[in-house]
Amino acid sequence: MSNNYNDMWRSLGVNLEAHDQLLQALPPTYHDVYLTQTNRPKSMEYFDFVVNEIHGLRIQELQEHKKNGGKVIGAFCVFVPEEIVRAAGGICIGLCSGIDIGAAEAEQVLPRSICPLIKSFMGFKLAKVCPYFESCDMVVGETTCDGKKKAFEILNDYVPVHVMETPQMKKSRDKQLWLEEVQDFAELAQKTTGTEITDVSLAQAIQEVNGKRQALRRLSNLRKNNPVPISGKDSLLIEQIAMYDDVARFTAKVNELCDELEQKISTGAGVFPGRTPRVIVTGTPMAIPNWKVPHIIETSGAVIVAEEMCTGLRYFENEVAEADGLDSMLENIAARYLGINCAVFTPNTGRLEQLENLVRDYHADGVIHCTLSFCDPYAVEANRVEKMMKQKEIPFLKIETGYDQEDAGQLKTRVEAFIEMLR
Template sequence: MELIKELPEVFEEFAEQRQKSFMAMKGLKEQGVPVVGAYCTYFPAEIARAMGAVTVGLCSVSDETIPDAEKDLPKNLCPLIKSSYGFAKTDKCPFFYFSDVVVGETTCDGKKKMYEYMSDFKDVFVMELPNTQSEMALQLWKSELIRFKKYLEKKFDVEITDEAVSEAVKEENKVRKAMKELYHVMTLDPAPIKGGDLFKVLYGSGFKFDRKAIPAEIEAMREKIEKEYEEGKRLDKMPRILITGCPIGGATEKVIRAVEDNGGVVVAFENCNGAKSFDKLVDEENPDVYDALARRYLNIGCSVMTPNPNRLDLLDRLIDEFKVDGVVEMTLQACHTYNVESLSIRKFVNEKKGIPYINVETDYSQADIGQLNTRIAAFIEML
């Protein structure tokens, strides 16, 4: 089969979006636009956007600043935390530099402590994320969203109306719908494109500040992929892989490459910047916009939640919908929440879904690429 020829430049544009956004952000700051930086999928971006702020994901996916972080933090800490802190401390992340406030959340112990240290040199607002998804937890999380709103109002001397939040909700829901429809093309068998190319779009879209423009761009890309697929431009048939586990991007994209360089195709990403981010919409019919936001964000299935049925629910649907042949879980060294939960994911995938599973534990160095290739090649060969 002929591979897609015309699309790569579109994927590359999204891959380069992060770099382009550095300059765009400088322009926004010069116009006096507030910037709110964050690290986590639980961050309720709509509240910040309702006051006209730009929201951005902060640098956390490279080993470049880890030696600087290790002067303050333990060496055997998760690389994502060390990278985040290192970029912040050295001011090597333009997004961090331009952020007026960084929003943290009480997900894991390492991050909680990192935010304490970070607040010595940056305005940090930490949201109390419950570690369960009960009705009581929902009330706490809703009150945190309102506390965040009040903090922004006071800090920036603005009023954030419910109408403005509702507008931001509608806008972001459109982005989620478009993204969901885009990655849905991977349900086609054989796959229309490589998972690595799809990932460039999923990851890069987070750095496009004009949220209103995203749905049309994504829609056009999806239509192009589907049209070219009908014309016979598609990949050969190969084992279909779902990647789950810790947040992926930057240094850890080596796991995607290890799958696709060894005869597999990644058809689904369950990670934070994959399906997890776009799966659920905020209920626009709910008259209480903070209740609607609290429900949508609290229901994200992350390993910090105990118990964590929503992650299994999403995996269950993705495995069926995308006709998955095998699951690769990528966990980061010293990420205890995901590493401990990998046992229940393995059991679920093997016993409930009846398909093979492999866990690869890694960090941000490139030293284990050979080993990753060997293990993943053997896994794909077995499929």
């Protein structure tokens, strides 16, 4: 990406020197992870372009929106209802937190031993390296895990943060609490943007976001084929871009890609030979540009056929049911989001059931559970997943890792041994 955007970044208060370091690190990594793949679908050009312009064109679009009086609202969790932000005329951006940047700054306010995702978002803000973050009028946090919940108190010193209380269980009183949180958020979104949410605007936003989720599901379903028409790395990239790209354009591009893949499938073509071991990855989300484990898996002889993660199926598996009237729509939004099987819930049996179904539906040979270091909810829940996998005799590998590359060699050895066993 060119530095023609320097004026825009400067006007946002981005630290240009630190930002340059980030931009220099991205292209070589992207080249090695993505552009060295063979048989890539032609339609991936759009997604390559989006990454190439990651801090350029999309940021320019956000600035245009703001110039016209629009607001940008950032989020770190798939529990934040994008439909509400859109219905209030705002743009919802998933803030990435997938790279080790600004760690020194973050460690001035956070303990050293904390989940890299939390350290990353704090580092991004304190080091002022993310033009998305700097474009946000408000950030929405949630009480999913303790580390995030407490970090939002600190983050609030630097950007207005609204925290939604996500319940820990899914009983009827939890459903009521969450519904009230969703209703409060709708009030706040209207206050922040100055635009009233109407029946029409909310119904439209629900349809648009459902359309995005349908396109992603269509793509996901195509991965059930053997040979697989698209790599897991490319699929993950698309799932990551879903968090911040323009909804209508992104949906159209994913559908275009699916058209191409359907064509490919009809000729029996795929990206890996038909006998390649098929793996499902489950665990903590992999925010852009965290491609470390998928890259190791797909350069060790296996293909990833599904991601049971928030950068994956948890983001698009359920839709908001359409309804008449604001109240019913908000109820349906609350119900849809509470259906997400995040490890912060107890019990979280829905995730186990889902995994078992996925192994069957995606014809997977094994499951790799990937937890970010210091992420207690997923690290502890891995025990339940492992137990179920043993009972069902599904080959299983458990990995715990951060954003640095120090353990890449060791991980590769373990993944290769697992894939060898699958064969």
